[in-house]
Amino acid sequence: MTSSTARVDLDGNPVKPLTICMIGAGGFIGSHLCEKLLSETQHTVLAVDVYNDKIKHLLEPDSLPWAGRIQFHRINIKNDSRLEGLIKCSDLTVNLAAICTPADYNTRPLDTIYSNFIDALPVVKYCSENNKRLIHFSTCEVYGKTIGSFLPQDSPLRQDPAYYILKEDTSPCIFGSIEKQRWSYACAKQLIERLIYAEGAENGLEFTIVRPFNWIGPRMDFIPGIDGPSEGVPRVLACFSNNLLRREPLKLVDGGQSQRTFVYIKDAIEAVHLMIENPARANGHIFNVGNPNNEVTVRQLAEMMTKVYAKVSGEDSIETPTIDVSSKEFYGEGYDDSDKRIPDMTIINKQLGWDPKTSLWDLLESTLTYQHRTYAEAVRQSIAKPLAN
Ligand SMILES: NC(=O)c1ccc[n+]([C@@H]2O[C@H](COP(=O)([O-])OP(=O)(O)OC[C@H]3O[C@@H](n4cnc5c(N)ncnc54)[C@H](O)[C@@H]3O)[C@@H](O)[C@H]2O)c1
């Protein structure tokens, strides 16, 4: 549905239609952001990516109501001179492009650092030189480990929020040693944040930095052997979905004790939409975007996903639903983990009045319904194939 009424920002001013250069538009977050902008606004999207499978439904057929408002540009931003032209003719650039799966951080650290720092440099430069606004996607991983994780196990201070809540303007960034290559991603993201901040301070770049906290939902990553490599290791939602679809135990890395807060992609996209349409409130800020109410250990996530999947698929769960696996076996040498991630919401609340709405159970129910509908038959066929041969 395309809105016909004039849009206004949070201060009651009309929102003029924008041209948005969205880099990484073909990924998980990009596909949801494109959907939102095309169906609910009059903005135009110049979608840049090397893939477009996740936005094909928005590009074809030509008769779609927003057909004139999206163009796909198959560009690798590492080496394509067309990028500057696209940024120049846009009002705003949203940069989502990155390698962002933990299995890559310690096994492909060079690609990870190049992707998250070096490849983002021209984007920042072109925005700064051409006086264009930039919304750059960083990560909650820049916080690294909590201060509380360094206290003795039995210290009462571990219960004090001052030792674990992550605040944009006061929390330090605490990474492991250099041989813990897990932190290559977080460190590269931190340095590009600092560079963007410096461009703002020294050259007046108008920027917003987004720190997503485990956004999950349909179209996240891939199911190994179905729409991604058989040996690939996606992020936890897709790993656990794959195990459930194949009726295998869910693998708990180092006992599944790490804690995460998960936010529904559709809630999180509302926050990005507010940033896009409220530059006066969003410029110069770094925003945590997460759901502090949806905290679980990875073990609890596995248990909840097992229950929800049984409900939506109508299949009983298997006898041994989880198994423990060491991080070295699962990810290889150099893996390390964030212990706990609860976002402080003060800044985004004050600037944009945004709050997440969807509970973990509800977001898993809609996401696993999608996973079951999209993949169950393909997985069944792929399992049956070797037997038929
Ligand atoms: N999903 C989350 O919860 C989450 C959390 C923290 C940070 N982030 C950040 O948000 C951004 C998007 O994440 P996502 O989950 O949508 O990941 P994704 O992997 O689904 O999307 C990234 C997209 O960027 C594209 N891309 C990568 N390198 C490119 C290049 N050189 N040229 C052109 N396109 C390129 C990829 O093809 C992919 O489609 C990333 O910067 C990531 O670090 C995401």
Ligand SMILES: O=C(O)[C@H]1O[C@H](OP(=O)(O)OP(=O)(O)OC[C@H]2O[C@@H](n3ccc(=O)[nH]c3=O)[C@H](O)[C@@H]2O)[C@H](O)[C@@H](O)[C@@H]1O
């Ligand atoms: O989503 C985010 O906010 C950020 O965090 C993610 O990092 P992480 O949460 O560690 O990645 P996941 O793959 O989703 O893993 C979550 C936890 O589950 C565990 N895990 C993962 C997969 C699995 O099969 N089993 C398992 O126990 C991991 O060890 C980790 O403790 C990724 O780095 C990025 O996408 C992003 O920057």
